[in-house]
Amino acid sequence: MKKKVKLIDVADAVGVSAITVSRVLRKPELVSEAVRLRVTEAVARLGYVPDPAARALASARTDVLGILIPSVTNNVFSNVLRGIYDRVEGLPFNIQLGNTRYSLLEEERLLGVFSRQRPAGLIITGLDQSHRSKTLLAQADCPIVQIMEIGGDPIDMMVGFSHRDAGRGATRHLQERGYRRIGFLGARMDPRTQRRLEGYEQAMKEAGSFDERLIVTTHRASTVTLGCELLGELLSRTHEIDAVFCNNDDLAIGVLFECQRRRISVPDDFGICGFNDLEMTAVANPPLTSVRTNREEMGRRAIEMLITRITGEPIDDPVVDLGFEIVARQSTAGPIAREGRASA
Amino acid sequence: MKKKVKLIDVADAVGVSAITVSRVLRKPELVSEAVRLRVTEAVARLGYVPDPAARALASARTDVLGILIPSVTNNVFSNVLRGIYDRVEGLPFNIQLGNTRYSLLEEERLLGVFSRQRPAGLIITGLDQSHRSKTLLAQADCPIVQIMEIGGDPIDMMVGFSHRDAGRGATRHLQERGYRRIGFLGARMDPRTQRRLEGYEQAMKEAGSFDERLIVTTHRASTVTLGCELLGELLSRTHEIDAVFCNNDDLAIGVLFECQRRRISVPDDFGICGFNDLEMTAVANPPLTSVRTNREEMGRRAIEMLITRITGEPIDDPVVDLGFEIVARQSTAGPIAREGRASA
DNA sequence: ACTCATAATGACAGCGCTATCATTTGTCAA
């Protein structure tokens, strides 16, 4: 391994002081063009790359943007991540990803690790941080964006949408299409799923058709297979069901598969509404209605908000509501008019 | 923001020197038990957390394990990631994730960023690094694991399986089940997909049924919708097709959906074999045959190999073949005996 | 001509920690 090229090596090569080279790299506007060009050339020629640790130690600041998400395998978060990586491309920042695995304790631990690094900015998922986490965030001394949801007091900034409204909107859509006995299937009951359930409950109560037996939830992570199982569970409780609002599209696809298997006709006998609008829903048979949320945009916006704050520009609104859209497809086209649903 | 607690603060509180506190944290076996206990207590009481930048600068070593993967949205890699995060939990290391987006240039750039941090270990995807990347890796002075594939000379260590063998295995499975005119659908033609195609070609040539028109590939990222489209493309070329080997399960699900739509009977008229064995394949209608690969295990093993090397223990074999398994399900149960396939 | 502001560069210290070597203390064989 050849010896590392340091700032001073570049400086010596050009015949300036180390600090001038540093300035060419950090604040080029402070250096005359002539010197700047010679330094840039020498940096390239010698293959100099700054040492991030030394830089962090000396400047009490890093180029790290810390991201805390609860899962790397969940589609929803990887979509957000893609937006984040997209937007950060070409900018002088580095993404550091923390996987909290839906654990508040792990979130605290990672926040500790991150904040010791004096990040340039932080992105954290959701509104429900622990008290200790909030303390850590308050001390972090960098811009912070909470993503996925909006509501309550932002720690600093927020970008997301109201899961409660989305849950209510999806349920109302089913009601408008003529479904009455609408079930709720929820897995991985994290705070956002919880609020979608609240929206569902509200819509059902408003329609006077709320019934606890229609709600099936589990803390297990959601999968397509689980969608099949949960539908089975729901149907075993009561057959007087004519639609289901699934908390995400994996469950919805599972429900669809299970309906195919049980020869339950979708949407005539049974309506299905998913959540997240994964691309697959559009080509299923029948295509599935789902709630579209712009997750990549959420990632991009979060980065933009951080950058804006880091560069010291003013922010118009610290809370950005990205909204949602009910994408109505055939799976909720409406029931065939008849008394209740024929048993499978 | 309250003032940061430093090593020296802890040392003063206990009445020892800073270096002793450092040793309690780094190499506790060098410190007497009495002192160690008092220091540990003070660390907890004062809430001291070491500064990673200072540590990195002084020791020329970090606790960072750098991971380079081509995509964060692709299931395959997020499964590997999960294994990695699982295995690293509780260990004194931090994962730093780099997203190369299938770009060798971005891989080089990230490798530069990573190696400047003097990581404790590196995990990199695949065998096909650029020359510059290989140079950087050779200079990295830390253990390195190449994941996803095996073959060729390992830079240091490897864990994965032969994609060529897997592609051949899947094709042979279709042949054994009586399918003859077997198409190949491939998206995102990365090196691994390429080698699966080679395996397919080999099997088809061995059976004397190779035909270029049976191969449909694209560089677009694979999606379920794309699976529908590619099947359409394939069928528009020739109707004499009785099965298809899809390069991953997204495509396979899309093909299945498209078959449902075109009323092509699976598996009687048409066999479908996917790749990766996503959980969803097992509950589709009919359940899809797929090639199972243990991706989480791959992540875990990669971490274990790094740890073993970091702690200086000997490694039994630097190349670990995790193999694959053809999970035969109904979608390849075999064609109904008749002349060719009836046109849709 | 002389101040004063501005631009361009440099000297120096120090960020918080650990590697290295030095020193102190305790232990034991001769």
Added chain:
DNA sequence: TTGACAAATGATAGCGCTGTCATTATGAGT
């Protein structure tokens, strides 16, 4: 008792960079 050696602890000197202030050169205003 004494020297030799190991165990425990400390003093010192950086790691590679940037913040801060100082210095020099340049030009404008009176």
